[in-house]
Amino acid sequence: MSKVECELNINGLSKKINIHNDKPLIYVIRDDFGLTGTKLGCGLEQCGSCAVIIDGEKKLSCNLLAIECEKKEIITVEGLQIESELNHVQEAFRKFNAAQCGYCTSGIIISVTALFDKNQNPSSQEVQNALDGHLCRCGSHSVVLRAIDSLIEN
Amino acid sequence: MNQFNSGPSVNTYNKLSHWFDFSNPGILKVYSGKIDIGQHISSTLALITSKITEIKYDQIEIIKLSTDISPNEGITASSLSVANSGSAIKAASIALKIIFLNYALEKLKIKNEDILFENGVIKDKNSNKTISYWDFSKTDEFREVIIPEIFDENSLKKINYENNQKIELKTINEIITGKYKYVHDINFPKMLHSRIVRPPSYHCKLIKVNEDFKKRLVENEIELFVKGSFVAILSLDEFLVIKFLEIAKNNIFWEEIQQLSNNNVFSSLEKHEKESLLVKSGGEAFYEEIPEKKSFDDPKIESLSTIFKKSYLMHGPIGPSASCAIYNDKEFTVFSHSQSIFALKHSISKYFDIDSNLVTLKFMPGSGCYGHNGADDVAFEASVIAKGYPERYILLKWTREDEHSWEPYGSASLNKVFGAINDDGEIVYWSNEAYSDTYLSRPSDIELNNFISFKFLTNNFVKTKSKPKTSAHMGIHRNLDPIYNFKENRLVKNLVHDLPLRTSALRTLGAFANITASESFLNDLASIKNIDPFDIRINHLDDERALAVLKSLKKEMDFFKPKEDSFRGIAFSRYKNSAAYCAVGVELNVTDDLEIKLNHAWISVDAGEIAYEDGIKAQVEGGFIQAASWTLYEEVIFDSKEIISKDWHSYKIIGFDNIPVFTTSIIDQKGCAYLGVGEVVAGPTGAAISNALCNALGQRIKTLPFTKDNITKELLN
Numbered sequence: 089m090s091k092v093e094c095e096l097n098i099n100g101l102s103k104k105i106n107i108h109n110d111k112p113l114i115y116v117i118r119d120d121f122g123l124t125g126t127k128l129g130c131g132l133e134q135c136g137s138c139a140v141i142i143d144g145e146k147k148l149s150c151n152l153l154a155i156e157c158e159k160k161e162i163i164t165v166e167g168l169q170i171e172s173e174l175n176h177v178q179e180a181f182r183k184f185n186a187a188q189c190g191y192c193t194s195g196i197i198i199s200v201t202a203l204f205d206k207n208q209n210p211s212s213q214e215v216q217n218a219l220d221g222h223l224c225r226c227g228s229h230s231v232v233l234r235a236i237d238s239l240i241e242n
Numbered sequence: 243m244n245q246f247n248s249g250p251s252v253n254t255y256n257k258l259s260h261w262f263d264f265s266n267p268g269i270l271k272v273y274s275g276k277i278d279i280g281q282h283i284s285s286t287l288a289l290i291t292s293k294i295t296e297i298k299y300d301q302i303e304i305i306k307l308s309t310d311i312s313p314n315e316g317i318t319a320s321s322l323s324v325a326n327s328g329s330a331i332k333a334a335s336i337a338l339k340i341i342f343l344n345y346a347l348e349k350l351k352i353k354n355e356d357i358l359f360e361n362g363v364i365k366d367k368n369s370n371k372t373i374s375y376w377d378f379s380k381t382d383e384f385r386e387v388i389i390p391e392i393f394d395e396n397s398l399k400k401i402n403y404e405n406n407q408k409i410e411l412k413t414i415n416e417i418i419t420g421k422y423k424y425v426h427d428i429n430f431p432k433m434l435h436s437r438i439v440r441p442p443s444y445h446c447k448l449i450k451v452n453e454d455f456k457k458r459l460v461e462n463e464i465e466l467f468v469k470g471s472f473v474a475i476l477s478l479d480e481f482l483v484i485k486f487l488e489i490a491k492n493n494i495f496w497e498e499i500q501q502l503s504n505n506n507v508f509s510s511l512e513k514h515e516k517e518s519l520l521v522k523s524g525g526e527a528f529y530e531e532i533p534e535k536k537s538f539d540d541p542k543i544e545s546l547s548t549i550f551k552k553s554y555l556m557h558g559p560i561g562p563s564a565s566c567a568i569y570n571d572k573e574f575t576v577f578s579h580s581q582s583i584f585a586l587k588h589s590i591s592k593y594f595d596i597d598s599n600l601v602t603l604k605f606m607p608g609s610g611c612y613g614h615n616g617a618d619d620v621a622f623e624a625s626v627i628a629k630g631y632p633e634r635y636i637l638l639k640w641t642r643e644d645e646h647s648w649e650p651y652g653s654a655s656l657n658k659v660f661g662a663i664n665d666d667g668e669i670v671y672w673s674n675e676a677y678s679d680t681y682l683s684r685p686s687d688i689e690l691n692n693f694i695s696f697k698f699l700t701n702n703f704v705k706t707k708s709k710p711k712t713s714a715h716m717g718i719h720r721n722l723d724p725i726y727n728f729k730e731n732r733l734v735k736n737l738v739h740d741l742p743l744r745t746s747a748l749r750t751l752g753a754f755a756n757i758t759a760s761e762s763f764l765n766d767l768a769s770i771k772n773i774d775p776f777d778i779r780i781n782h783l784d785d786e787r788a789l790a791v792l793k794s795l796k797k798e799m800d801f802f803k804p805k806e807d808s809f810r811g812i813a814f815s816r817y818k819n820s821a822a823y824c825a826v827g828v829e830l831n832v833t834d835d836l837e838i839k840l841n842h843a844w845i846s847v848d849a850g851e852i853a854y855e856d857g858i859k860a861q862v863e864g865g866f867i868q869a870a871s872w873t874l875y876e877e878v879i880f881d882s883k884e885i886i887s888k889d890w891h892s893y894k895i896i897g898f899d900n901i902p903v904f905t906t907s908i909i910d911q912k913g914c915a916y917l918g919v920g921e922v923v924a925g926p927t928g929a930a931i932s933n934a935l936c937n938a939l940g941q942r943i944k945t946l947p948f949t950k951d952n953i954t955k956e957l958l959n
């Protein structure tokens with residue numbers, strides 16, 4: 089099974105790697121870049137835990153071929169901090185302690201960040217759309233929604 | 243505050259050094275036998291310690307459970323984390339503080355009013371001399387302290403504390419920045435990634451592995467591990483393992499020894515061989531003759547009977563189970579997110595027939611688990627594989643399909659309920675017969691068969707019959723005994739054999755089904771006599787704390803005007819009739835398409851002294867959301883060949899689009915025992931939704947989940 093060379097830019101760091109051409113982005117993020125904040129939940133684009141931002145858009149990384157992400161700017165949860173300060177979404181999640189086991193949390197923070205990067209004052213429908221497809225089994229939804237509401241009120 | 247009971251853990255671990263490590267200056271490390279599965283136990287325990295000892299919360303670290311250093315506090319389950327570990331640590335903190343104060347006053351030769359006490363350091367205001375907990379920990383006095391089993395009022399008076407609640411979760415910063423490490427993220431040099439090649443169903447013998455496939459594995463430097471019918475593949479490259487797992491499915495052949503049964507599980511619950519036990523007041527089950535159900539011909543008494551049904555439910559953690567193990571120099575070290583860390587240690591040593599000291603289990607976080615999910619199985623499997631590759635770390639992960647299809651589910655169940663109410667609104671007779679498979683098949687050193695892979699390793703597929711547990715509120719009969727003062731109860735636990743799916747502990751065990759059934763039925767009895775749902779409950783309760791919780795719920799609900807076209811329902815329970823009290827109110831709408839939309843949820847809870855308010859809130863709101871998901875959407879689908887619910891499309895759970903607004907009230911009982919809250923809300927949630935739905939439709943729906951299909955079937959009947 090042959091490999092191809094591929095150059096990816098994740099959180100501002102470019103790296104050339106040799107990978108199978110059918111390798112999904114999530115495995116490159118976790119194994120080749122060592123960024124384990126992006127979580128594999130289903131591998132089927134059904135749970136949202138693998139979400140990353142690619143060129144400003146939220147994308148699920150579990151079925152997305154890594155080779156298709158060359159020349160794109162990929163941001164994972166580790167790359168959200170600005171000069172080591174939490175971004176405003178992370179800050180709200182911190183303030184509200186908006187996580188239980190936390191397995192789903194990085195994917196949710198990514199989606200909410202992508203939403204607020206485009207629209208500082210989203211409607212509740214837009215928030216719902218952003219959270220569509222994000223599953224949480226611990227039931228952290230209520231506190232997550234309170235954290236998001238605090239961003240809109242502010 | 244009369245006295246404080248230190249709880250069961252202190253019976254075994256009664257020295258301060260069992261709980262506290264002061265070896266790092268300025269840092270207090272605290273041991274606990276409970277694991278953090280997202281219920282915020284580490285933050286809660288640190289907060290309890292901080293409140294009592296007056297050491298800053300930020301100076302306190304909770305040591306992750308490891309079987310070589312941590313106290314064995316049993317399983318992290320049954321809402322006992324704070325009740326057991328919290329009470330033990332509170333007791334250790336009280337003992338420490340009292341003796342430390344005495345010691346410091348004596349050493350400094352000063353009085354209480356002459357001291358400044360900050361961050362674990364006592365300072366003489368006059369001389370500026372100091373003594374800290376860290377100094378004290380080096381003394382014989384510290385080593386000799388025996389933590390009392392009970393603190394009396396006099397001792398408690400010496401340790402005034404604020405019930406402060408404002409903290410930041412210990413884990414939150416790492417979680418939101420992606421730095422929190424789960425088992426899945428372990429990475430050791432030369433570590434082998436592994437996946438298991440599963441047969442189609444529970445009872446399949448390995449016939450053969452295609453020879454060409456074996457060659458391809460060798461060419462790609464992939465290891466094939468086969469023992470009996472247990473098959474796994476391993477590689478340094480995780481993605482390669484995943485690729486070959488797909489290929490393996492067409493190259494490994496199995497003989498199916500027995501198919502799954504696709505008979506209607508509810509009729510199997512009634513018809514199959516069963517063991518029936520009588521449950522008595524107090525919640526214990528007895529092998530005694532079951533009395534006949536009474537009948538009533540008094541015209542002043544009306545009776546009613548109903549059968550409630552609940553399907554198989556899954557734990558369904560968002561991250562599939564994982565474990566990392568190494569076998570090195572005859573010893574195993576296993577990283578696991580199991581709730582049963584100590585039982586796993588003993589089970590693994592039993593399987594390999596070695597001294598249990600040669601097995602160390604270390605807790606590493608996983609995705610939230612809600613009971614006995616795949617965590618134990620995967621840890622056992624990782625150690626089996628590790629034995630085959632000495633000195634190599636093996637990181638074994640279950641796939642989404644593994645987790646959905648192979649975990650031990652929460653059993654399907656039936657509740658046959660019958661009751662009678664007189665003209666005064668008094669419930670004069672209550673019968674509840676619960677039918678279910680076991681909720682208790684956690685692995686132990688005497689039940690290795692409870693590991694799903696044990697059968698495949700030994701090629702022994704004979705089903706062992708589980709035995710009914712008899713202790714109070716254990717398993718099927720949890721919360722079967724109603725907390726109300728009904729005149730006469732007849733309670734029967736039926737453990738049904740030979741049901742199709744593998745089952746074990748899912749959050750609340752039988753309590754969810756029992757409370758959902760009985761709190762729904764209570765409303766139905768009340769409505770015969772036009773009695774208000776709050777009144778029927780209040781009239782049959784005399785426990786002040788239960789009444790306070792119901793009254794608090796009523797007040798909170800009355801504060802909000804119902805939304806147009808919405809319907810409300812309430813329910814109440816005290817978990818195991820001995821843990822926290824909880825009343826739940828729900829307001830919902832039913833769309834024309836029979837979809838249920840949750841508008842508002844009210845939760846009133848009394849969990850004793852509030853250990854950590856946000857922790858309790860997270861547990862009860864999270865528990866509500868999970869139970870609402872069970873109630874509205876969830877059922878494991880299967881046929882004779884396989885589990886069909888293999889992913890989140892074939893097993894729907896609640897999403898962000900159906901989360902109600904919450905009004906959560908927590909009653910603080912400062913000085914009272916901690917009562918766990920992890921499971922308290924589930925039963926009343928199911929029943930409150932059921933009761934609101936009944937109000938909306940004018941008819942009781944008796945089959946969970948309340949999907950359009952189930953509702954339509956019952957409406958048409």
Ligand code: FES
Nearest residue numbers: 129130131136150
């Ligand atoms: S892992 Fe990508 S959506 Fe679940």
Ligand code: FES
Nearest residue numbers: 189190224225226
């Ligand atoms: S916080 Fe555990 S899955 Fe969401």
